[in-house]
Amino acid sequence: MRSILVTGGAGFIGSNFVHHVVRHTDLQVTVLDKLTYAGNRASLEGLPQDRVELVVGDVADAALVDELAPRHDAIVHYAAESHNDNSLRDPRPFLDTNIVGTYTLLEAARRHGTRLHHISTDEVYGDLELDDPERFTESTPYNPSSPYSSTKAGSDLLVRAWVRSFGIEATISNCSNNYGPRQHVEKFIPRQVTNVLDGLRPKLYGAGLNVRDWIHADDHSDAVLTILDRGVAGETYLIGADGERNNLQVVQMILRLLGCAEDDFDHVVDRPGHDLRYAIDSTKLRTELGWKPTYSDFESGLADTIDWYRQNEAWWRPQKAAVEAAYAAQGQ
Numbered sequence: 001m002r003s004i005l006v007t008g009g010a011g012f013i014g015s016n017f018v019h020h021v022v023r024h025t026d027l028q029v030t031v032l033d034k035l036t037y038a039g040n041r042a043s044l045e046g047l048p049q050d051r052v053e054l055v056v057g058d059v060a061d062a063a064l065v066d067e068l069a070p071r072h073d074a075i076v077h078y079a080a081e082s083h084n085d086n087s088l089r090d091p092r093p094f095l096d097t098n099i100v101g102t103y104t105l106l107e108a109a110r111r112h113g114t115r116l117h118h119i120s121t122d123e124v125y126g127d128l129e130l131d132d133p134e135r136f137t138e139s140t141p142y143n144p145s146s147p148y149s150s151t152k153a154g155s156d157l158l159v160r161a162w163v164r165s166f167g168i169e170a171t172i173s174n175c176s177n178n179y180g181p182r183q184h185v186e187k188f189i190p191r192q193v194t195n196v197l198d199g200l201r202p203k204l205y206g207a208g209l210n211v212r213d214w215i216h217a218d219d220h221s222d223a224v225l226t227i228l229d230r231g232v233a234g235e236t237y238l239i240g241a242d243g244e245r246n247n248l249q250v251v252q253m254i255l256r257l258l259g260c261a262e263d264d265f266d267h268v269v270d271r272p273g274h275d276l277r278y279a280i281d282s283t284k285l286r287t288e289l290g291w292k293p294t295y296s297d298f299e300s301g302l303a304d305t306i307d308w309y310r311q312n313e314a315w316w317r318p319q320k321a322a323v324e325a326a327y328a329a330q331g332q
Contacts, residue, residue, distance in 0.1 A: 001073040001115075001228070003028040007059050007105065008079030010035060012183040013119070013175075013217050015043035017078065020221035022047055032068060033079065034058045034097075042315050043182045059101035062108075069108035074115040074228060077105055080155075082121075083186055084148050085330075088272060091147035098151035099158070106162045109170065116170040117228055118159045122213065122238070123149035124174060127275035130211060135279035136174075138236045145273050156236075163234045171231045173224060175239040176280045179301065180217035181308040185316050186323045188212075189302070192251055192265075193309050194316055196258045200324075203332060206270035208248030211277035215241040216295035216305075226291045240280025241293035250302075257303050268332040 004021070008014040009031030021027055031054045033039045044054060057064045059079045069075060079101060081087065081094040102118065109116040125136045126143030142157075144150040162168045183190045192202040223239040231237060245253075252262040285291050295301040309316060 001027060003030070003072045004228075005030045005032060005068055005072040005075045007032045007075065007077045007101075008039070009033055010039040010041060010043050010054065011078060012038070012043075012187075013178050013220055014078035015040070015182050016180060016217035017076065017221040017224060018044065018047065018052060020218060021225065022051060024225065027051075029053070030055060030068060030072060032057055032059060032064075037319075038082075038184050040182070040315070060096055060104050062104050065104050065108045066111065069105075069114045070112040072114060074117065075105055075109060076117050076119070076224065076228070077102065078119045080119070080152065082148060084146050085186075085271060087147035087151075091151075094147050094151040098155050102155035102158050106158060106168065106170075109168050110162060110166050113169075116159070116168060117224065117231070118156065118170060118172045119224070120156050120172055120174045121149065121152050122174050122176050122240075122278045122280055123275065124153040124156060125278075128277040128279055130209065130277050132277070135281040136238060137281045138238055138284055145275055169233045171227055171233060172236040173227055173239050174236065174280075175220050175223075176213035176215050176241070176243070176278055178217045178220050179214055180305050181312070182315070183217075185319050186326075188247065189250065189254070189305065190309060190316065191323070192254050193258075193306050194320055196254060196260060197310060197313075198320070202251045202254065202265040203268045203327070204247060204251050204265050205268060205274060205332070207267070208251065209246050210274055211244055211246045211279070213240050213278050213280050214243035214245060214250075214298055215239065215293065216301045219293040219295050222294070223285060223291050226285070226289050230289045237285045237289070238280050238282050239285060240282040241295060243298045244277075244279055245298060253299060253302060254306065257299075257306055269330075
């Protein structure tokens with residue numbers, strides 16, 4: 001491969017992927033991003049202009065996608081509406097981007113013979129009981145529980161259908177919860193970190209017992225590059241770093257790392273339909289493609305993430321007040 005098109009490349013995990021690609025390969029990168037509230041030009045600052053081009057546009061714009069696809073050897077599809085709370089308030093944008101956008105890319109890939117890698121989430125599998133010894137695998141049945149996860153499940157199924165029906169060269173990865181630099185402050189970890197930096201108390205949904213399987217965005221990026229390089233067309237790979245922690249543990253760790261008392265937080269009303277536990281079994285990715293995470297110590301990765309937010313207030317400050325006002329209106 002010489003060039004890739006990265007959709008949603010100005011968002012959180014998309015921009016981290018672009019930075020990772022520039023550091024570790026000689027690929028040319030075109031970013032296609034609509035620059036909604038979750039996309040940020042500043043997330044691409046410092047990247048070499050002779051290697052990274054930003055095209056502002058919508059993945060559901062068939063004419064634009066059809067123009068871009070044949071110029072690239074592969075499409076890496078990160079673009080998605082992804083915030084569960086937003087999907088509960090207004091599901092429609094999730095249908096437009098996650099379903100129609102994916103369909104548009106699949107049709108372009110089919111017309112031009114372009115390789116496609118589709119980024120998805122472990123939330124398509126629903127949730128596990130807190131005491132369940134099992135973890136999600138590639139054969140776990142889909143059981144989404146929110147407008148967000150159901151539209152991601154639908155987009156996964158579209159990719160599978162286009163592989164089987166039309167023979168496109170595509171792979172899928174379902175990843176656990178990402179953390180790291182450049183994540184919008186509406187999300188759990190950056191919200192709590194920036195609250196503490198602002199002298200505010202972190203906010204914890206319910207009792208905080210919901211478990212997420214955390215992975216650093218750099219490890220996710222490395223896994224996606226591995227799949228692009230060695231993945232088998234038509235296959236799905238689960239990406240995880242064995243980072244299970246409940247939300248209470250994460251909040252307490254953030255407070256401790258920032259020199260605060262571990263009980264210095266507020267409980268707020270829980271999210272409707274809040275999934276209990278996600279857990280990824282990434283054995284297939286590790287054994288078949290030889291991938292392994294770098295950030296095996298969650299606390300160390302979290303400390304690095306906190307340092308990034310401490311040093312990059314100019315990046316997150318413009319978003320903060322509006323996010324907190326929206327949460328306050330919901331009692332959260």
